Amino acid sequence: MTNPPVLIWLRRDFRLSDHPALHAACATGSPVIPVFIHDDPVDALGAAPKWRLGLALENFQHRLEGLGSRLILRRGAALDQLRELVAETGATSVYWSRLYDPASVARDTEVKAALKAQGVMAKSFGGHLMFEPWTVETKTGSFYKVYTPFWNAVKNRAVDAPLTAPSKLPAPDSWPASEDLAAWHMDVAMNRGAAVVRPHVRLGEAAAQARLARFIDESVATYDCTRDVPAVDGTSGLSENLSLGEISAHQCWHAGVRAREEGKRGAETFLKELVWREFAYHLMHHTPRILTDNWKPDWDGFPWNTDDTAAAVVAWKQGRTGIAFVDAAMRELYVTGRMHNRGRMIVASYLTKHLLTHWKIGQAWFEQCLIDWDPASNAMGWQWSAGSGPDATPYFRVFNPVTQLDKFDGNRAYANRWIAEGKTDPSPDALSYFDAIPRSWKLSADDKYPAPVVAADEGRKVALDAYENKGF
DNA sequence: ACGCCCTTGGG
């Protein structure tokens, strides 16, 4: 007679190493039953994040099977499914890694209370973040609203050393029923050429670890400079893995600290970027309205365009604004599911300032398109760009996408990589964009490259006028 | 209370 099993409820933590909840489950010595539940929040994911989650599930399922374990898939309300699994397996404990968005917090709070009320030990663990959002406080006991003081408050903290992966997951005497992943059709909303996007995905824990090792080895020393150049593969590129927990922030942090100790100049900048992710979660925890409303309420009256179907907005989404940096970045997004950080700033500045369009339209499009979509980082980034967010860029700071191209893509390597029109010998990536987009867009590589919907210098004036009329 | 400071820029 073995001990009653422990259910480990997985959500965005598809890794074996440095997984506190899994580690604790294994440490009980009891059989471990890994579970994923397709509930309404999963259903509500954007097309690309949902598709990418499906890939992560498939990958992690195989990973677990390699250890003689399984990933049990269930569909329905989380509490109902966990209760059924408890009844079916005789499990007396349910463990999970905490999430921090308001919907998850509400669900998990209810689940924990209900399970405890029926005598099940429900326990949540850290692991998604290095610093729990409520543990970082200013001297006066409030939360941080500016990044640099936040950085100063956490930069010298001890970060837990990463936990090793369990060598085996004890299987239960019998497995509960599981649904079939393929039947969930997590690619169904991916009505662009998923086959075009797929080669750009870096799937799973092993790929993430390899990527981190290579980044530390080859790129982090010059990261402070090369990370700004979109044609160079100079960033860690780990956001999609961090988003789904295929690697932990702790693991990245410790690798970065070692690189800094070895005197690699860019390592400090990399550590700061990891802390930006923490800062986004800190802000979301303390002000969850950052996801849905202007963080600074005095922006509520600002005359944003909110028409998602406006011609300029459609041109922005389709990478047809006639501004090379903007279009290259939007096409990179569509084809790879990612966008270089500098591109993100430029397309966001162009949408919210040159096109005076509400940041929520950009936020929603990114949520559909990004395989590294993260609720906290996406919301913070958009509000930072628009000016409505905490520690935001000042209103008079309008990125000039033409100047930016000269500065960061002087030889046009990035623009040429992603834009086909007017080229005698377009790059494979530029052509692949036309394989990825829906036919209904009626675009072809043979089209004429469009004239700017709003020119760079004209847009600056548009933005400044609007901000001045707002009554600053 | 008060002074210093504020990721990524433009002209």
Place this chain on the structure above:
DNA sequence: CCAAGGGCG
């Protein structure tokens, strides 16, 4: 050099 305002200690 510009520039608003507020966060932070």
